[in-house]
Amino acid sequence: MTFDLGFEGKAAVVTGAGAGIGQAIAVALAGAGVRVGLVDIDLQRAEVTRELAERAGGTATSLAADVMDTAALTEAVTAAHRSFGRLDILVNNAGGVRARRFLEQSERSWRRHIDINLVSMLAATSAAAPLIASSGGGSILNVTSIEGRRAAPMYAVYAACKAAMISFTHTMAVELAEHGIRVNALAPDHTATAGNRGILTGPVDPEALPPRPPDRAAAVRRYVPLGREGAAAECADAAMYLCSDRAGYVTGVTLNVDGGTAAAGGWVRSGAGWTLYPDAAPLAQ
Numbered sequence: 001m002t003f004d005l006g007f008e009g010k011a012a013v014v015t016g017a018g019a020g021i022g023q024a025i026a027v028a029l030a031g032a033g034v035r036v037g038l039v040d041i042d043l044q045r046a047e048v049t050r051e052l053a054e055r056a057g058g059t060a061t062s063l064a065a066d067v068m069d070t071a072a073l074t075e076a077v078t079a080a081h082r083s084f085g086r087l088d089i090l091v092n093n094a095g096g097v098r099a100r101r102f103l104e105q106s107e108r109s110w111r112r113h114i115d116i117n118l119v120s121m122l123a124a125t126s127a128a129a130p131l132i133a134s135s136g137g138g139s140i141l142n143v144t145s146i147e148g149r150r151a152a153p154m155y156a157v158y159a160a161c162k163a164a165m166i167s168f169t170h171t172m173a174v175e176l177a178e179h180g181i182r183v184n185a186l187a188p189d190h191t192a193t194a195g196n197r198g199i200l201t202g203p204v205d206p207e208a209l210p211p212r213p214p215d216r217a218a219a220v221r222r223y224v225p226l227g228r229e230g231a232a233a234e235c236a237d238a239a240m241y242l243c244s245d246r247a248g249y250v251t252g253v254t255l256n257v258d259g260g261t262a263a264a265g266g267w268v269r270s271g272a273g274w275t276l277y278p279d280a281a282p283l284a285q
């Protein structure tokens with residue numbers, strides 16, 4: 001028996017589809033038969049994703065829009081629906097962050113964090129949900145972060161937005177249920193993407209991301225139970241399930257794609273064991 005995800009003939013919009021997790025999700029959906037609207041602020045990046053989607057045997061359309069511009073984002077969602085004649089799936093993936101202590105962060109910076117991470121999700125959901133409902137129901141996926149589930153020093157406003165995305169996911173799962181729309185979230189931790197490597201503009205080949213500095217790579221091995229950072233394709237695998245008919249009775253869920261960091265809750269590898277005190281002498285065993 002094949003494991004049919006039921007995607008053939010469906011249509012989706014993915015925001016921030018020009019690189020990283022959004023690109024991986026968009027290409028995976030396209031490869032499974034979904035026509036995908038690729039929303040990105042960087043048209044060149046969206047075009048690279050379109051080529052990858054076509055190479056995967058799929059169909060995709062690039063839609064240039066800054067998700068912080070709610071009118072442009074709404075128009076991009078509407079254009080995808082117009083072009084495909086339906087809309088079944090929305091992936092709210094675009095987001096961004098700059099590291100800074102909260103007391104050193106300007107109001108302009110708080111507001112930009114809120115606009116890109118939170119308001120964009122509200123605007124795209126508001127535009128897309130009626131179109132998904134009129135297409136017979138479907139699925140919305142919000143890409144939040146493990147930072148929305150724990151303290152995040154240097155990332156306070158980003159983490160607050162990601163926590164709000166999880167709350168919004170719960171409420172939308174309830175409010176949109178009567179329209180046949182399931183609403184779920186993904187919570188990645190460190191994932192190898194262009195943005196995660198500090199590459200914020202221009203086309204990027206995911207195969208050619210620069211490696212992490214050795215001290216960072218060693219730290220990831222210590223604090224991620226699975227011993228490595230995640231791949232964007234692993235987020236896409238989880239997204240494919242949540243967006244598919246196979247998750248037909250799953251709504252309001254936030255799925256961690258984090259190698260176990262949330263479960264570890266601060267425990268790190270130390271020698272052959274584990275410790276909460278990485279700088280202290282190991283406990284006698």
Ligand SMILES: NC(=O)c1ccc[n+]([C@@H]2O[C@H](COP(=O)([O-])OP(=O)(O)OC[C@H]3O[C@@H](n4cnc5c(N)ncnc54)[C@H](O)[C@@H]3O)[C@@H](O)[C@H]2O)c1
Nearest residue numbers: 016018019020021040041066067095145190191193194195
């Ligand atoms: N990579 C990680 O380690 C990680 C961990 C947890 C959560 N996340 C979340 O996953 C999502 C994607 O992250 P990523 O690492 O794949 O990002 P990325 O920086 O690699 O790619 C983001 C894409 O979004 C586009 N984009 C940026 N600003 C935009 C805007 N204003 N309007 C439209 N498009 C815009 C960029 O051009 C790019 O193509 C984000 O919401 C991020 O917070 C990432």
